[in-house]
Amino acid sequence: MDIIIAVPSATLNGGLNDQMDARFGRCHSFTIVTLKNKEIIEVKVTPNPAYEELGGAGVLASQAVHNSGATEVIVGSLGPNAINSLNSLKIKAYHVSSNNLSVKEAIDLYLDGKLEILESANVVKHHGGM
C-alpha cells in the first residue's frame, strides 16, 4: 500500500535535497513523498500557505498537508493548534530530533523505524514566530 508523507521544507523549492524545516506551521513548503514497499516512487512539492500568517498557522498548514493527500508528516516541532488540527484530520506526526537534516535523510530515518509518533505539542503557540 502506498504511504504519502509530508516533510516541512526550508525553501520554496522543496524536494529530497532541500533542508527539512524544524518548524511545521511556518515552513516554506512541504515536500510530499509517496512510498511503496519502502521505496520512494514519487516526490511532489506544495507551498505552505501559512508561512507568513500572523496566527492560526498550524491550522492552515494542516489543511495544506491533508489536501496534498498525505496521511503522515515528519516534524521537528508542533504547537498546540497544529497537533489538534493534525489529530482532527487523523494525520500521524513522526518526530525527528536532530537538526540540519535534508528531506531525504528525514525519510531514511523514518524508513529505518527510528522516528516516534509525537502525541502532544512540544512547543508553545507562535513558536515558529511572526
Add this chain to the structure above:
Amino acid sequence: MLITITGGKGGTGKTLCAVNIASMFKNHGYNVLLIDGDVENPNTYLLLGGQLEKKVAVPFFKPKISEEKCTKCGLCAENCTTHALLHVNDSYPIPILSLCSGCKLCYKICPDKAIEEDYKVVGWTYKTIVNDITLMLGELKPSEARSAAIVESLLEDLDKIISENSNKYDVIILDTAPGAHCDVELLIKRADLVIPVTEPTKFGKMDLMRIMELIKLLGKDTKVIVNRSTLLGFKQEFLKELEERGIEILGDIPLDNDIVASYCQGIPIMDDKSTYNREGDGYIAFKQIFENLLKWMHNTNKKVK
C-alpha cells in the same frame, strides 16, 4: 460626570485613589458609581470593605456546526481571519476554539445557516453597594484570554443604567487595569477626565509616558496624581519633569502610615466614618486632590454640589 483612573504601571495606587475619590464624592452628597475594570485582578471591593454579590456570567460566542444543515462548502473557514475553523474537502469544519475571536463572521455568512450561536462563559460581573457607593466589578475566568469581553459587558451594563436614568449617578468612576491595552482604552474612551496615577520612579515615568500617549490619541482631558511622592526624595525633580512635558498635576500623595493602614484594613482613609487622623499628610493630600477636582469641575461647567 465620568472619571477614569488609570496609570500604565501596576501597583501605583490606582484603586487606592479610585476608592478614596469615590468616598470623598459620597461624603459630599454625590451619588457615586464605581466600576472596577481591572478584570484580571478585581479587588476594589476589598479596599472598600465590601463583598461580591449578584454574580452574572459573561457569555462569549463560539461557533457550533449543525451537521444536518452544513454542505461542507468551506466558506466559513476561508473567511475566518484567525483560522479558527479547520476545513478540508468532504468534511465538516472543525472549530479550533483557542483561535476564535468571537467575531461571528462565520455565523453571519454561512449560506446554509449551518453555524449556530453557542456560548462559553469567559468570566463574571458583580454588583454591590458598599457604604452608599455602588460598585460594579468584572472578573475574567482564569485561563481565558478575552478580558475585553468582560470590560465590554460592564460598559453595556453602564449604558443600560444611563439610558434608563441619566441622573441616577452624579459621578461615575472607572478604575482600569495597568497597561495601555484595549481594556484600558475602552474605559478611557468614556471619560470626561482621565487621572493617571504614577509614582516617582523610572518605571512609573516610563509607563506614564505610554499611557499619556494613548490618552492623547483619544483626545482626553488629563490630570496626573503622583503617589508615594516623597519616595527617596525624588518629588521635586519628578514634578518638574512632568511640568516641562506639559503634564498637568492634580496632586501628589506622600508616603503615609495612615494610608497604608487603611489599605490593609479595607476602610478608605477618606470615608467620613474612618477614624484616621484628619491632620495627617495623606489625609490632607487627598483633600487637596478633591478640591482641585471640584475646581476642574467648576471650570468645565460640571455640576458641583
